[in-house]
Amino acid sequence: MRWLMVTALVGMSAAVAGTARGDDSESAVHTAIIDRVSDEEARVEPDDESPGSISCGRANRGALHDARELPRYGYGYEIPDPWWSREHRFGTDELVGLIERAAAAVAEHHPGAMLGVADLSKDGGGALRGHRSHQSGRDVDLIYYALDDAGEPFRPDEHMAYYGRAGRGSYARSPRFVRDITARYFDLARNWALVKALIGDSEVEVEHIFVSSRVRQWLLDYARRVGEPPELLDLAKRTLRRPRGADSHNDHMHIRVRCSAEDEALGRCRNPIAQRPRRGRRWHSRVTCPALPLVSMPTLRP
Numbered sequence: 050m051r052w053l054m055v056t057a058l059v060g061m062s063a064a065v066a067g068t069a070r071g072d073d074s075e076s077a078v079h080t081a082i083i084d085r086v087s088d089e090e091a092r093v094e095p096d097d098e099s100p101g102s103i104s105c106g107r108a109n110r111g112a113l114h115d116a117r118e119l120p121r122y123g124y125g126y127e128i129p130d131p132w133w134s135r136e137h138r139f140g141t142d143e144l145v146g147l148i149e150r151a152a153a154a155v156a157e158h159h160p161g162a163m164l165g166v167a168d169l170s171k172d173g174g175g176a177l178r179g180h181r182s183h184q185s186g187r188d189v190d191l192i193y194y195a196l197d198d199a200g201e202p203f204r205p206d207e208h209m210a211y212y213g214r215a216g217r218g219s220y221a222r223s224p225r226f227v228r229d230i231t232a233r234y235f236d237l238a239r240n241w242a243l244v245k246a247l248i249g250d251s252e253v254e255v256e257h258i259f260v261s262s263r264v265r266q267w268l269l270d271y272a273r274r275v276g277e278p279p280e281l282l283d284l285a286k287r288t289l290r291r292p293r294g295a296d297s298h299n300d301h302m303h304i305r306v307r308c309s310a311e312d313e314a315l316g317r318c319r320n321p322i323a324q325r326p327r328r329g330r331r332w333h334s335r336v337t338c339p340a341l342p343l344v345s346m347p348t349l350r351p
């Protein structure tokens with residue numbers, strides 16, 4: 050919902066102008082400049098009438114309107130092949146922003162960190178091969194940060210390493226089975242930093258981070274060892290979850306964000322996942338997003 054931020058920006062300028070007004074002549078000049086900037090902003094803003102992305106339906110039976118594409122490279126992350134070629138790199142504005150901020154936060158404090166981003170949703174959302182969810186732009190798979198034999202950051206390659214009990218990954222099950230891959234080691238510091246950045250994000254609420262029970266234990270033990278505060282540990286305990294049924298997240302973490310307040314207010318986005326009474330076509334029945342505009346752009350200037 051980009052126009053909400055725009056409105057806030059214009060509102061902020063008006064507030065600044067308000068405090069300056071009524072002082073000496075120098076302030077009056079500032080006021081005039083700020084007023085002019087406000088005018089220019091206001092004149093430009095109505096062009097951006099797109100309400101932004103809309104997540105429709107549920108994570109496992111949904112669609113995605115006006116998706117945002119995650120660029121292949123950004124600060125601290127990349128989308129390696131084969132995920133890049135699959136073109137499942139679309140999400141809500143909120144999810145894409147979250148990935149960019151979290152990867153940047155980890156890279157900022159841990160030089161050399163490079164997050165491998167796998168599947169988000171496809172453009173328009175809907176059923177995605179190999180996934181139960183990832184339908185409404187609120188899910189993403191992230192490849193665990195790894196270290197090489199020398200303890201240096203390992204740049205993501207075309208495999209999702211499957212980590213054994215000792216934290217070593219030497220084979221992959223996904224995206225295809227490969228018996229021998231370059232050995233790598235689960236990077237506790239960077240993976241914990243990623244979890245921390247995700248659950249601590251000020252703009253987006255992360256609903257779940259799905260990991261295996263093994264990885265969950267590693268991360269929580271590490272957080273305790275480095276003396277993280279109890280509130281953060283509690284939040285991490287609640288958010289880090291082993292998905293019901295399968296314990297397959299030894300090779301990646303799956304992030305799901307909650308519906309944004311705007312998408313929920315539009316009545317399109319649903320947080321609870323759909324029950325699965327049947328599989329097959331019914332299970333993948335299409336959910337369509339309604340035609341836009343759903344709401345009209347607020348008039349900034351009469």
Ligand SMILES: [Zn+2]
Binds near residue numbers: 180183188189190303
């Ligand atoms: Zn996933």
